[in-house]
Amino acid sequence: xxxxxxxxxxxxxxxxxxxxxxxxxxxxxxxxxxxxxxxxxxxxxxxxxxxxxxxxxxxxxxxxxxxxxxxxxxxxxxxxxxxxxxxxxxxxxxxxxxxxxxxxxxxxxxxxxxxxxxxxxxxxxxxxxxxxxxxxxxxxxxxxxxxxxxxxxxxxxxxxxxxxxx
Amino acid sequence: xxxxxxxxxxxxxxxxxxxxxxxxxxxxxxxxxxxxxxxxxxxxxxxxxxxxxxxxxxxxxxxxxxxxxxxxxxxxxxxxxxxxxxxxxxxxxxxxxxxxxxxxxxxxxxxxxxxxxxxxxxxxxxxxxxxxxxxxxxxxxxxxxxxxxxxxxxxxxxxxxxxxxxxxxxxxxxxxxxxxxxxxxxxxxxxxxxxxxxxxxxxxxxxxxxxxxxxxxxxxxxxxxxxxxxxxxxxxxxxxxxxxxxxxxxxxxxxxxxxxxxxxxxxxxxxxxxxxxxxxxxxxxxxxxxxxxxxxxxxxxxxxxxxxxxxxxxxxxxxxxxxxxxxxxxxxxxxxxxxxxxxxxxxxxxxxxxxxxxxxxxxxxxxxxxxxxxxxxxxxxxxxxxxxxxxxxxxxxxxxxxxxxxxxxxxxxxxxxxxxxxxxxxxxxxxxxxxxxxxxxxxxxxxxxxxxxxxxxxxxxxxxxxxxxxxxxxxxxxxxxxxxxxxxxxxxxxxxxxxxxxxxxxxxxxxxxxxxxxxxxxxxxxxxxxxxxxxxxxxxxxxxxxxxxxxxxxxxxxxxxxxxxxxxxxxxxxxxx
Numbered sequence: 001x002x003x004x005x006x007x008x009x010x011x012x013x014x015x016x017x018x019x020x021x022x023x024x025x026x027x028x029x030x031x032x033x034x035x036x037x038x039x040x041x042x043x044x045x046x047x048x049x050x051x052x053x054x055x056x057x058x059x060x061x062x063x064x065x066x067x068x069x070x071x072x073x074x075x076x077x078x079x080x081x082x083x084x085x086x087x088x089x090x091x092x093x094x095x096x097x098x099x100x101x102x103x104x105x106x107x108x109x110x111x112x113x114x115x116x117x118x119x120x121x122x123x124x125x126x127x128x129x130x131x132x133x134x135x136x137x138x139x140x141x142x143x144x145x146x147x148x149x150x151x152x153x154x155x156x157x158x159x160x161x162x163x164x165x166x
Numbered sequence: 167x168x169x170x171x172x173x174x175x176x177x178x179x180x181x182x183x184x185x186x187x188x189x190x191x192x193x194x195x196x197x198x199x200x201x202x203x204x205x206x207x208x209x210x211x212x213x214x215x216x217x218x219x220x221x222x223x224x225x226x227x228x229x230x231x232x233x234x235x236x237x238x239x240x241x242x243x244x245x246x247x248x249x250x251x252x253x254x255x256x257x258x259x260x261x262x263x264x265x266x267x268x269x270x271x272x273x274x275x276x277x278x279x280x281x282x283x284x285x286x287x288x289x290x291x292x293x294x295x296x297x298x299x300x301x302x303x304x305x306x307x308x309x310x311x312x313x314x315x316x317x318x319x320x321x322x323x324x325x326x327x328x329x330x331x332x333x334x335x336x337x338x339x340x341x342x343x344x345x346x347x348x349x350x351x352x353x354x355x356x357x358x359x360x361x362x363x364x365x366x367x368x369x370x371x372x373x374x375x376x377x378x379x380x381x382x383x384x385x386x387x388x389x390x391x392x393x394x395x396x397x398x399x400x401x402x403x404x405x406x407x408x409x410x411x412x413x414x415x416x417x418x419x420x421x422x423x424x425x426x427x428x429x430x431x432x433x434x435x436x437x438x439x440x441x442x443x444x445x446x447x448x449x450x451x452x453x454x455x456x457x458x459x460x461x462x463x464x465x466x467x468x469x470x471x472x473x474x475x476x477x478x479x480x481x482x483x484x485x486x487x488x489x490x491x492x493x494x495x496x497x498x499x500x501x502x503x504x505x506x507x508x509x510x511x512x513x514x515x516x517x518x519x520x521x522x523x524x525x526x527x528x529x530x531x532x533x534x535x536x537x538x539x540x541x542x543x544x545x546x547x548x549x550x551x552x553x554x555x556x557x558x559x560x561x562x563x564x565x566x567x568x569x570x571x572x573x574x575x576x577x578x579x580x581x582x583x584x585x586x587x588x589x590x591x592x593x594x595x596x597x598x599x600x601x602x603x604x605x606x607x608x609x610x611x612x613x614x615x616x617x618x619x620x621x622x623x624x625x626x627x628x629x630x631x632x633x634x635x636x637x638x639x640x641x642x643x644x645x646x647x648x649x650x651x652x653x654x655x656x657x658x659x660x661x662x663x664x665x666x667x668x669x670x671x672x673x674x675x676x677x678x679x680x681x682x683x684x685x686x687x688x689x690x691x692x693x694x695x696x697x698x699x700x701x702x703x704x705x706x707x708x709x710x711x712x713x714x715x716x717x718x719x720x721x722x723x724x725x726x727x728x729x730x731x732x733x734x735x736x737x738x739x740x741x742x743x
Contacts, residue, residue, distance in 0.1 A: 048239070048255055055250035055333035060380035076704035078628030079712070 238366030239328050240349050243342055243356075245376045246411075246586060250369075251342050252356070252421075254328045254349060258311045259304040262293060266321035270294040273319055277302060280313050293321075304347065305329050330356075332421045338379055340434035341372075341413045341533065341584065344421040353432065355584065358532050371586040373409035378402055381701050382412040385694045386670060390416055393675035393690045399435035399563050400694065401669045402702070405571035405658070407594050408580035410531075411666065413437075438535040440560035441671065444638030445499045445687070446570075446656045447556030452496055453573050453608050454519040455507050457600040463492050463607060463726055467510075469502040475548045480505050480555075493726040496611045497619035499635070501555045508554035509547070516550045522599050523569040523579065525561050532584045537562040556638060563654075567667045570656050572596070574612070574632070574664040577605045610723065613661045617719035623692035624657050626700045628710025630719075632661035633695065635687035640674060650674045655691035659699050660708060668702075670694035 067073060240254040267273055270293035278286035281303050292300040304327065306314070314322060330345045343354020351360035359370055382400040390398050402412040415435040419427030433439070455461035468489045472481035482500050495503035508516050520526065520541075528536040540560040542549040552558040564582060572579040578596040587594075600608075612632030615621040620635040633656055640650035654671040658664050670691040677683035681690070703710065720727065 045256055048242075048253060051242075051250055052253045052255060052331050052333050055253070058249065059334050059337070060376055061337075061384075064380075075701055077700065078626065078703055078710035081628070081704070081710050081712075 237328070237364075240330065240345075241363045241366050242369035243363070244369045244371050245374045245379075246372065246409075247375065248369075248371070249376050250333055251338060251372065251374075251376070252330055252332050254330050256326050257305045257329045258308070258324045259327045260302045260306055260311070260314055260322060260324055262300050262302055262321045263323065264293055264295050264297045264300050264321070267293050267319075268321075273317075273321070276317055277314070280310055281306065330421075334376060335420045335422060336418045337376060337383065338374055338413070339418045339421050340415045340432065340436075340535075341374065342421065343533070344424050354434070354533050354535070357534050359585075372584050373404075373411065373586055374413065374584065375411050377705060378412040378698075378702055379414065381698050382668075382670075383414045383416070383418075385697045386414055386416055386672075389670070389672060389675070389690060389694045393672060393678065393681075393685060395672040395675040395690070397430075397435060398670070398672045399439070400671070400698070401436050401563055401567045401667075402698070403567045403571055403582060403667045405575040405664050405667050408568070408571065408582045408596075409586075410582060410584050413584070434533065434535045435563065435671075437529070437531055437533055437562055437564045438537050440537045440540050440562055441652050441654075442557055442560045442638045442641055443566055443654065444556040444636040444652065446566060446634045446636035446654055447559070448496060448499065448504050448554070449573060449608065449612070449634050449656065450520065450523060450525075450569060451504055451508050451516055451554035452492060452611065453600055453604055454516055455511060456492070456607050457519075457604040458511055458515060460511060461492065461507055465492055465507070466490065467495065467503045467506040469495070469500045469506070471502075473502055473505055473551070475551065478548055478552070480551060488728075491726040491728075493611055493614060493723055494728065496634075497615050499620060504555045505551035508550050513547060513550060514545070516554055517545045519599075520553065520559070522597075523572065525559065525565055525569065529562060529564045529568055530581050531564060537565075539565060556636060560641075563669055563671055566654075566656060567669050570658065570667045570669075572599050573608050574605060574658045574661075574667070576602045609658070609661050609664065612658055613719055614723050616657075617716040620686075620688040621655065621657075621692050623688060624655055624696040624699070625716070626659070626696050626703070628712045628714075629659045629699055629703045629708070630661045630711060630714045631657050631659045631696065631699055632664075633657035633692070635692060637686040637688075651685050653685055653687040653690045655687050655695045657692075657695035657699060659703065660711070662711070665706075665708065666699075666702070668695045668698050670698070 239256065242250055242254070243252040244250050262273075264270075270290055274286050274290035274293050277289055278284050284303060289302065292302070302322070311324060315324070328349055330349055332339075332342065332344075341354055343351060343356035343358075345351050345356050349364070351357040351363060355370070355372065356363065363370060382402060386398050386400045389395070398414075398416050400412065400414040401410065403410055413434075413436045415433065417431045419431040421427075452461075455465075456463070466489045469482060469485070470487045470489070472479055474480075480501050482498075482502050484498060485502075486494070486498055486500065490498065490500055490503045492507070494500070495507065525539055526541060528538050539562070541553070542558055549558055568579070568582050577598050577600040579599045580594050580596040609632055612634060613630065615635070616624050616631045616633050621631075621633045624631050624633050636652075636654040636656065638652045639646040639648060640652055641647075642650070652671065652673055653675050654669065657668040657670075659666060659668070672690050675685045675690040677685040677689070
């Protein structure tokens with residue numbers, strides 16, 4: 001046997017092993033791909049089901065009923081829009097720290113807001129000429145589970161919603 | 167070594183033998199080169215496939231790709247904000263090969279226990295029929311599928327099918343339409359776009375807004391209940407694009423249970439019903455007059471005496487018995503004045519104008535349920551006069567809002583649409599029907615009707631609604647009934663720069679104590695439009711103008727109003743007809 005023959009033989013065996021390895025890998029990957037595609041199809045179907053359920057739960061009639069029951073909110077009315085010019089600006093804090101004016105300022109303005117010196121959007125608005133119409137207020141209703149729901153924070157609302165579904 | 171015949175130096179062959187050997191050698195070289203080229207081609211192709219064409223190789227693999235042999239799921243239908251109106255889901259259906267059933271009685275009993283919709287005797291009949299294929303139940307829940315599968319009966323098989331679900335149930339039932347059990351669209355959008363939807367793919371986006379649709383449906387239903395009306399319809403249309411924001415027809419049905427719906431409920435009144443609209447048509451005849459150049463706001467027509475043509479009498483319901491200007495004719499809704507004005511335009515002017523507004527053919531819309539208008543043919547002089555105040559011509563509510571949009575949007579008649587355009591930046595194409603100046607005048611007239619005329623109940627502080635009431639006597643078998651009305655209100659807001667036309671129409675409403683027994687459009691339909699606008703305006707972020715008052719509007723029209731007195735309304739709601 002010549003040296004070259006041996007070399008070829010080794011090379012052939014090596015190629016054979018590499019080819020077998022590759023083909024096995026392809027086989028495995030193909031199975032994985034099929035599994036992934038199946039799970040994608042499954043997820044897509046789940047998304048459709050969840051989308052339908054989401055639409056069902058967000059039915060405007062149901063949302064309106066829930067909002068009336070649990071939230072202290074009402075639809076916006078045109079009277080609640082005001083122009084920025086109609087908002088009275090807060091009186092500028094007195095420049096000189098005279099003790100008398102200081103007292104008045106502290107009385108009227110809450111301490112957290114005062115140092116920022118921004119337009120007092122938080123302060124209740126008083127319009128000069130006309131009174132804004134009071135927003136529609138809905139009566140609180142009993143929660144579907146029988147309790148008297150006075151849920152005020154978001155987490156409570158979510159909790160009671162979960163009870164209300166189905 | 168003797169075998170090495172090609173080793174030249176060891177051989178001393180010459181002459182013909184040498185020539186033959188040389189030829190053989192050449193031939194071998196040729197064959198070798200051909201083989202080399204073949205291998206080279208294979209190597210190059212492999213390099214090409216592996217290194218340059220990854221995607222095509224992936225496709226060649228094939229087997230790992232998702233199976234596409236099944237019918238694709240029908241595409242969803244969503245509203246303008248992406249809320250789902252219709253969606254298809256895969257559900258299992260169960261059937262049996264009745265030839266394979268050994269004990270039909272036992273199997274029927276077991277199945278009836280699992281499927282509450284099925285009747286045991288009926289199941290037994292089907293299972294003992296001996297047919298190769300009998301449905302047991304279509305669309306079962308995954309739980310039921312699991313339980314039936316666990317019975318292990320070899321005669322039972324499952325088939326995956328798709329089912330259409332309408333999460334909002336009644337909300338836009340007639341517009342969206344419905345499908346049969348095999349998911350073929352048979353009404354509404356489902357039918358019109360059946361091919362596109364059946365092919366699957368992207369959801370079909372409609373112009374409807376479920377929020378506005380809900381508001382309109384709720385308010386209309388409340389009005390129908392309050393006034394004991396037979397039915398009603400409501401429309402909201404974007405005047406600048408022709409998009410339909412809401413389309414309601416009551417009574418309606420739940421498309422998830424289509425078998426329980428009656429024909430009366432399936433009937434889409436907004437597009438398929440023809441109504442004699444009554445006074446709302448004065449909007450179009452007066453617009454025709456103002457646009458002709460022959461009639462001006464200050465033109466006066468004598469409404470002191472009822473008109474008598476052929477066998478017809480035309481009279482006013484709240485007769486002023488004096489000459490009236492155009493704004494007075496409009497806000498007092500004078501039939502005599504309108505008829506005389508129409509007559510002054512010439513015999514065919516009104517007919518041609520109505521033709522231009524689309525009142526003589528079907529309105530283009532993406533549902534198959536479209537009404538063909540009814541109009542007199544031949545068109546005689548009396549027809550001009552009655553059509554001017556909305557009698558003797560019947561159109562669908564969609565026709566009405568489409569034409570009204572053209573009157574207020576600056577004069578362009580647009581194609582109404584239910585489907586969102588692919589490119590919203592492209593301005594919609596339309597045809598001019600009146601001049602911008604006429605449109606401006608019409609807006610002032612519409613504004614005046616709500617500020618101080620018959621449309622007072624549609625007044626929304628801040629949104630400056632314009633509109634026209636309509637109360638037509640119902641035509642039954644060719645005779646007008648005095649006590650049955652079609653009452654409607656056509657509203658536009660905000661009138662200073664119109665964005666939406668809102669229509670509410672009630673069939674045969676009955677007056678109540680609160681309306682002093684009146685069932686006219688001003689009392690019954692106008693509050694519906696007012697409430698829809700009051701709730702829709704802030705939702706769409708339309709900035710109100712709180713400084714506009716009724717009196718300021720009246721004052722601006724003072725030169726044309728004889729009875730104008732500061733701080734006093736001009737007409738009462740009840741006088742509308």
